[in-house]
Amino acid sequence: MRKKLVAGNWKMHGSLAENAALLAAIKPALSGIEAVVCVPFPYLAQVHAALAGSSIAWGAQNVSEQAKGAFTGEVSTSMLLDFGCRYVIVGHSERRSLYGESDELVADKYMAAQAAGLTPILCVGESLEERECGVTEAVVARQLDAVIKRAGVTSLSRAIVAYEPVWAIGTGKTATPEQAQAVHAFIRGKIAALDAGVADQLIIQYGGSVKAANAAELMVQPDIDGGLIGGASLLADEFIAICRAAAK
Numbered sequence: 001m002r003k004k005l006v007a008g009n010w011k012m013h014g015s016l017a018e019n020a021a022l023l024a025a026i027k028p029a030l031s032g033i034e035a036v037v038c039v040p041f042p043y044l045a046q047v048h049a050a051l052a053g054s055s056i057a058w059g060a061q062n063v064s065e066q067a068k069g070a071f072t073g074e075v076s077t078s079m080l081l082d083f084g085c086r087y088v089i090v091g092h093s094e095r096r097s098l099y100g101e102s103d104e105l106v107a108d109k110y111m112a113a114q115a116a117g118l119t120p121i122l123c124v125g126e127s128l129e130e131r132e133c134g135v136t137e138a139v140v141a142r143q144l145d146a147v148i149k150r151a152g153v154t155s156l157s158r159a160i161v162a163y164e165p166v167w168a169i170g171t172g173k174t175a176t177p178e179q180a181q182a183v184h185a186f187i188r189g190k191i192a193a194l195d196a197g198v199a200d201q202l203i204i205q206y207g208g209s210v211k212a213a214n215a216a217e218l219m220v221q222p223d224i225d226g227g228l229i230g231g232a233s234l235l236a237d238e239f240i241a242i243c244r245a246a247a248k
């Protein structure tokens with residue numbers, strides 16, 4: 001049995017005061033339920049202090065592929081480890097589309113994260129145009145292949161994949177459970193063709209306008225193993241309900 005895991009992606013939201021209130025609400029409510037929050041870099045110290053010893057782990061939303069040096073504005077894996085991070089999102093569609101991150105750069109970041117002992121949450125997913133052109137599977141396969149080529153299929157035993165159709169992120173438009181399940185099954189099948197054991201154990205999260213109201217129907221799909229949650233992860237009641245739906 002694969003476990004289900006929900007991760008929150010706070011994106012560029014929050015303040016010390018807002019985070020304190022959110023963390024104070026979710027920490028006791030999720031006692032005993034494994035979950036993750038991926039927060040902006042400046043707040044890693046705050047979540048480190050607030051969540052230490054709880055069932056909620058934390059991480060970042062991006063990381064440099066470089067270990068150290070003259071890379072102004074970048075944050076390294078060792079810096080994330082200094083603040084107790086266990087996870088890091090790589091290849092989020094906003095990083096790919098707004099900051100020009102290529103499949104190859106995402107693979108380098110994935111490699112760097114794993115080399116440091118962090119678990120990468122590797123985001124893949126197609127745009128609306130790509131879906132309408134019928135190339136969803138080809139796009140997702142290309143994004144996965146870049147990582148498999150760089151790090152090998154067995155590396156996926158130390159990673160999480162998040163399928164996030166770009167057209168469903170922050171739009172309020174969720175993939176139907178059937179649409180999401182179909183792509184999740186494709187991802188698992190593609191990996192199973194290379195290594196059945198890795199595919200069987202791999203956590204594949206769904207992301208894209210997940211909320212308390214639609215979480216349960218997504219989480220019961222056989223190949224959906226949790227969620228990557230943007231907007232709803234900023235609302236304590238929503239995030240708690242989603243985590244509880246996944247844990248059922």
Ligand code: PEP
Pocket residue numbers: 009011164168169170171172207208209210228229230231232
């Ligand atoms: C995300 O940021 O990864 C995401 C899925 O956002 P939202 O839940 O707001 O669509």
